[in-house]
Each structure stands twice: as structure tokens, then as C-alpha cells.
Amino acid sequence: MKNVVTAGVGATVLPVNPLAAKEVQEEFVIKSKPSGASKKIIVGGAGIGGLCSAYELMKKGHEVVVLEASGRHGGHVYTTRDELSDGLYGDFGQEHIVKPGYERYWEYLKEFNITALPYPRRKNLKRKINGKFYTEQMLKDPSVLKTFGFNKREIDYLTMNPWPDLRSLYTKPYLDAFKDEYQPFGVGYDALDTIPMSDIYKKEGASESALKFLGGDNSSALYELWYAAILKMRGVATNPTGVFRLKGGNQMLPNAFAKRLGPRVWLNCPITSIKNGETSVTVTYKQQGEIKEMTADYFVNCIPLPTFKNIPIQPALPKEKQYINENITYDSYQRFVFQASSKFWEKDGYKDINMSLGHPDLWGVWQSAEEVDTHRVIVLGTGPGGVSPKRALAAFRESYPGNGDSIELAVSRDWTKQKYSSNCERTAFPIGELHKFWPHIIQPHGRMHFAGAYADNLNWGTEAATRSGNRVAETIDKL
Numbered sequence: 001m002k003n004v005v006t007a008g009v010g011a012t013v014l015p016v017n018p019l020a021a022k023e024v025q026e027e028f029v030i031k032s033k034p035s036g037a038s039k040k041i042i043v044g045g046a047g048i049g050g051l052c053s054a055y056e057l058m059k060k061g062h063e064v065v066v067l068e069a070s071g072r073h074g075g076h077v078y079t080t081r082d083e084l085s086d087g088l089y090g091d092f093g094q095e096h097i098v099k100p101g102y103e104r105y106w107e108y109l110k111e112f113n114i115t116a117l118p119y120p121r122r123k124n125l126k127r128k129i130n131g132k133f134y135t136e137q138m139l140k141d142p143s144v145l146k147t148f149g150f151n152k153r154e155i156d157y158l159t160m161n162p163w164p165d166l167r168s169l170y171t172k173p174y175l176d177a178f179k180d181e182y183q184p185f186g187v188g189y190d191a192l193d194t195i196p197m198s199d200i201y202k203k204e205g206a207s208e209s210a211l212k213f214l215g216g217d218n219s220s221a222l223y224e225l226w227y228a229a230i231l232k233m234r235g236v237a238t239n240p241t242g243v244f245r246l247k248g249g250n251q252m253l254p255n256a257f258a259k260r261l262g263p264r265v266w267l268n269c270p271i272t273s274i275k276n277g278e279t280s281v282t283v284t285y286k287q288q289g290e291i292k293e294m295t296a297d298y299f300v301n302c303i304p305l306p307t308f309k310n311i312p313i314q315p316a317l318p319k320e321k322q323y324i325n326e327n328i329t330y331d332s333y334q335r336f337v338f339q340a341s342s343k344f345w346e347k348d349g350y351k352d353i354n355m356s357l358g359h360p361d362l363w364g365v366w367q368s369a370e371e372v373d374t375h376r377v378i379v380l381g382t383g384p385g386g387v388s389p390k391r392a393l394a395a396f397r398e399s400y401p402g403n404g405d406s407i408e409l410a411v412s413r414d415w416t417k418q419k420y421s422s423n424c425e426r427t428a429f430p431i432g433e434l435h436k437f438w439p440h441i442i443q444p445h446g447r448m449h450f451a452g453a454y455a456d457n458l459n460w461g462t463e464a465a466t467r468s469g470n471r472v473a474e475t476i477d478k479l
Contacts, residue, residue, distance in 0.1 A: 038062055040296040041476060042283050044271050047075025047421065048462050049452035050302030051257035052108075052469030054264060057300075060477045065294065066261065067285050069270035069307075070420045073258045076453075077462065079249025080337065083411055086374035090337035092413035094250040094462055096121065096243035101236040104466035105253070112256040115247040121354055121366035122241040126401075127163070128358040133401050139163050149209030164239030167214055170204040171228040178229035182457050184222060184438060193222035194432045200225070219428040227428075230458050247371060253462070270420075273312045274299060274448070281447040298476050302452040302469075304423050306330070313448075320440040327430075328437070328454065330423030332416045336362070336381040336392045339409040343367075343377055348402030353379055361387045361395035379407070385416025426459040442468065449476060 039062045043054045046068035054064045072078075078093040096119050097105055109116055126133045129148075138144050145155045157169045177187040192200070197216030206214065216224065231238060246252045258265050272291065275282040281299040285292055301308055309325035316322070345353045356364045365381040372378075383392055389410035397405065416422055429437045442455050451472040456464035 039298060039476060039479075041065075041298045041300060042067060042281070042294060042296045043300045043302060044283070044308075045069075045075065045302035045304070045452065046073035046254075046258070046265055046267070047302055047304075047452065047465065048077055048254050048257070049455070049465035049469050050075075050300070051254055051261065051265070052104075052466045053300050053302060053451045053472050054261055055257045056470055056473030057476065058261060058264065060473065062477070063296075064261070064264050065296075066265045067269045067271055067283065067294075068265065068267050069303075071268050073265055073267065074251050074254040075304075075421045076415065076424060077251050077254050078413065079251035080411070080413070083409065084337070084339055084378070085409075086376050087372050088339060088369050088374065088376060088378050089249045089372075090335075090368060090378050090380055090411075091245065091250050092335045092337070093415070096245050097462065098236060098240040098243050101231075101234050101240065101460070102463040102466075103234075104470055105463050108253060108256070108466065109246075112253070114252050114256060116244040117247050117371060119243045119245040119368075120352065121368070122239070122243055123354065124352055125354045125356060126350075127356040128399065133355070136163070149207060151205070151207040151210075153205065154207060154210050162237075162239065162241065165237065166210060167201075168228070168238050170201050170206060170214075171225055173204070174200075174225045175229040175232050178226060178233070181230045181233050182439070184226035184434065189222050189225060192225065193220045193434045195221050196431060197221045197224040218431070220431045220434055223428050223434050227458065245368070250462075271303070271311055273314070275314045276446045276448050278446075298447050298449060298479075300449045300451055300472055300476075302450075302465075304330070304421060304452070305454060306423055307420055317445060320436070321445055323436055324441050327433075328441075329427045330425065330454075331427055332385060332422055332424050333382050334385050334387060334392075334412055334414040334416065336383065336389060336410060336412045338365075338379040338381065338393065338396070338407045340377050340379060341406040341408050342375060344404065344406040345402055350402065355400075357396070357399040359395045359399045360384070362392050362399065365396060385414050387414075388412075425461055426454045442471070444472075444475065 041057050041062055041064050043050045043064060043066040046066050050066055051073060054066045057064045076093040079089050080092050081089045084090065099106060124136060126135055140159050142155050142159055145158055154166065154169065158166060177189065197219050198211060200221045201211055201214055201216055269285050269287050271283055271285045273284040280295050280297060282293055282295045283299060305325050305328050352367060354366045362381050362383045365379050367377060368380050369378040381392060381396065389412045392412065393407060393410045415424065442450060444450065449472045451468040453459065453461050453464045455468040458464055
């Protein structure tokens with residue numbers, strides 16, 4: 001157990017001390033605004049969405065303060081080195097990025113000179129299906145596919161395409177109707193929001209076996225088709241195998257934002273109430289046990305909605321926003337970091353450790369931090385909350401098809417138990433309710449704007465956060 005004492009810093013007025021800011025960010029020069037054009041903005045939450053929003057507003061010459069309730073910035077992006085040996089690290093949060101598909105994210109990597117590494121975690125993946133492991137080559141074999149009960153059309157498709165792309169066989173005919181990735185309505189499919197996606201698969205001739213793998217019983221057909229259309233517009237595969245991660249850990253990007261924002265980021269300052277006035281917004285927050293107030297021209301909410309909905313707001317949000325706050329759902333998980341003394345899988349004839357285990361306590365594993373010069377290795381894993389590292393390791397040893405392992409340490413972060421960042425990505429909206437969420441989820445209300453992973457059309461974590469952060473910064477700058 002570790003006892004950590006943190007002390008909040010900051011002041012109760014905007015702007016921050018310009019001399020202190022200059023000391024923290026020597027290499028960064030703030031763009032000047034015409035006299036009287038600079039606005040004061042409070043950003044709630046120092047996850048990547050909040051940091052990105054604040055950074056873009058700062059670059060445009062506005063005065064910004066970020067209030068973060070916890071003692072660290074980064075939110076769900078968290079790289080750990082604690083307890084690990086030999087300079088190794090593991091990403092407890094964000095897994096990877098893709099190209100194309102993360103355009104804003106890649107622009108920041110170039111701007112901040114951050115290195116992205118190819119991440120082969122989805123290549124040569126071994127999947128455990130019905131108690132047996134199958135390689136990618138096996139899942140392209142017509143004789144193997146036939147044993148699963150796929151029909152001829154599905155078998156022909158899977159022999160030429162990756163296993164996760166099977167849904168594309170049935171969604172492709174619908175996608176060209178979508179012309180604007182931010183507009184799912186009015187393309188002739190509005191009625192499809194009231195039926196499950198599985199109905200479309202059935203209509204297009206999916207076999208019973210394919211339906212078991214595809215699912216779709218609990219998601220709106222309109223939402224799923226819109227989602228697939230967005231990927232097509234961005235040139236992204238349904239389940240990209242060519243993914244990347246950041247050298248040194250994915251927390252490198254929020255660290256870069258925070259470094260440039262300097263003393264504008266205030267930690268251990270939870271927001272306790274918000275007053276959304278006609279000409280200004282006033283935020284009440286707690287700092288070092290004291291209740292304080294701060295007034296600005298605008299407030300940008302980047303606090304996850306399960307936490308944000310518990311913050312009193314005056315006057316109350318309109319019913320559309322309240323409905324979103326009360327009914328939005330997220331997924332969550334636990335990330336495990338296993339440190340091993342060797343690539344033990346190689347002695348068992350496996351090129352890598354990329355495995356979908358299908359175990360209730362540990363869903364999958366893969367290698368990370370390959371560039372660190374050591375004989376030791378890091379194996380990451382994902383599973384449900386409430387599972388101890390010891391139990392997750394037992395699940396791995398129960399599932400691993402080789403002769404043994406050299407794992408010497410297991411640690412984890414259970415996101416389901418985190419007070420301020422328990423959620424991961426936004427899940428699909430309920431059947432028949434897309435119009436209740438979209439586009440209200442991204443629209444401002446009064447002097448309050450909304451950004452973060454939940455506030456974009458595609459729920460792709462850090463890309464959604466950076467896209468929405470840019471959208472909000474551009475909107476406020478033009479007001």
C-alpha cells in the first residue's frame with residue numbers, strides 16, 4: 001500500500017501569472033490576440049480532451065485554467081512504471097492508435113516530436129473459440145470455416161478478409177447513403193434506428209453461426225451503419241491490424257499538453273457547482289479544503305458524464321442535456337501488466353504472445369514496451385473489474401496453450417473502481433434513441449461547451465477527445 005499526499009496549487013483569479021507560465025514553457029510563445037478579444041475559459045477535467053481544448057484555446061491567445069479533481073492529469077491515459085524493472089513500462093489505459101483514423105492525434109505527435117512505434121498486437125492473433133486456439137491462417141481455411149457452420153458466401157469472404165471484417169460483408173451496401181459523417185439522419189435509414197443490427201444481418205443472409213459471432217441484438221441498426229460509414233469515410237478498416245503506440249508510453253501526449261499549459265493546470269481541484277449565467281459562468285471548486293469561486297466567459301466540460309451529472313448546475317440544463325447525462329453508458333475494464341523474465345512463448349514455438357483467450361477473468365494478452373533494452377518483457381492483458389492480479393495470472397496460466405511461463409510480477413489498474421475516471425469509451429446508444437443523443441451530446445448550452453471522448457461522432461477515445469477539443473476551441477474563438 002502506498003500513501004500519497006498531494007497539495008493543490010493555483011490561485012482564485014484568471015489569468016495565471018504570465019511570468020510563471022514563461023518559466024514552465026520556455027519553448028512556447030502564446031499567440032497574441034487583438035486588444036479586447038481574449039476570452040477567459042475554465043476547462044473542467046484534465047484528461048486528454050480537457051488538455052487538448054485548453055492547449056488550443058491558449059494557442060489562440062485566450063486565458064485558460066484547467067480544474068482537475070484528481071492528483072494527476074491524463075484521465076484514462078495512464079502509463080505505469082511503478083514496481084516494474086529494467087526501465088519497462090505498461091499502459092494501464094489507452095491501448096493504441098491507427099493511421100488513418102487518428103488525424104488530429106498524429107498532428108500533435110508531429111508538433112510535439114513524439115515518436116509512434118508500430119504495435120503488432122493485432123497481428124498473428126491466436127483466437128480461442130469453443131475451447132480451441134485458431135491461428136489467422138486456420139481461420140482462412142475453408143475446411144475450418146465450414147466446421148463453424150458459415151455459409152458459402154461467408155466462407156468465400158473470410159478466406160480473403162480478416163476475421164473481424166465479417167460484418168463488412170453485410171454493411172457495405174448501406175454505407176454510400178451517408179454523405180456527412182456528422183449527420184446520421186435524413187439519408188433514408190431513420191426507421192432503422194428502431195430495429196437491432198442483427199435484423200440487417202438476417203435480411204442480408206447471414207447464417208446462424210455468423211449471427212453468433214456478429215451479435216447486434218442490442219444495438220441500433222442506424223447507429224451501427226452510421227458508425228461503419230464514418231470508418232469508410234476516414235479510410236479505416238473495421239478492425240485495423242496496423243496499429244501504433246507511443247514510445248515511452250501513451251501518456252507522452254497528455255504529458256506534452258500539460259507541460260505547455262504549465263501552471264494553467266490545477267490538480268486536486270474538484271468542481272462542486274456551476275452557474276451558467278447570461279454573460280459569464282461561475283465555477284465553485286474545492287482547493288486545499290477551501291471552497292472557492294472562479295468566473296470566466298465560458299466553461300468547457302471535459303469531465304466524464306457519470307461524474308459531471310452529480311455537479312449542481314444553475315439554471316438546470318435543458319431536458320435534452322439532462323437525458324444524456326442520466327442515460328449515457330460507457331464500458332470499463334481492468335488492465336493487467338505482467339512482467340516476465342523472458343519471451344517464454346518462443347520456446348513453445350509461438351512467434352508472439354498475441355492471444356484472444358476467451359476467459360471470463362482475462363480476455364486477451366499481448367506484448368508491449370518491446371523497444372526497451374532488456375531480456376525482460378511486458379505482457380499486457382485486459383479483463384473485467386474486480387479481478388485480482390493473482391487471479392488474472394491464474395487465468396492466463398489456465399488458458400495459455402504452451403508449456404509454462406516466466407512471469408515474475410503481476411500488477412493492475414481497475415478502472416471500474418476509479419473515482420473520477422472509471423469509464424472508458426462511450427457505448428452504442430439504445431435502440432430507438434439515437435435522436436435523443438445526437439446531435440445534442442456535442443452542442444453547447446449557454447456558456448457551457450462540451451468536449452472529450454464522449455462528445456464526438458465516433459467513440460474512439462483519444463481521437464474523439466482531440467477532435468472535440470479542437471471543435472470547441474474553434475467555436476469559442478469565433479464567438
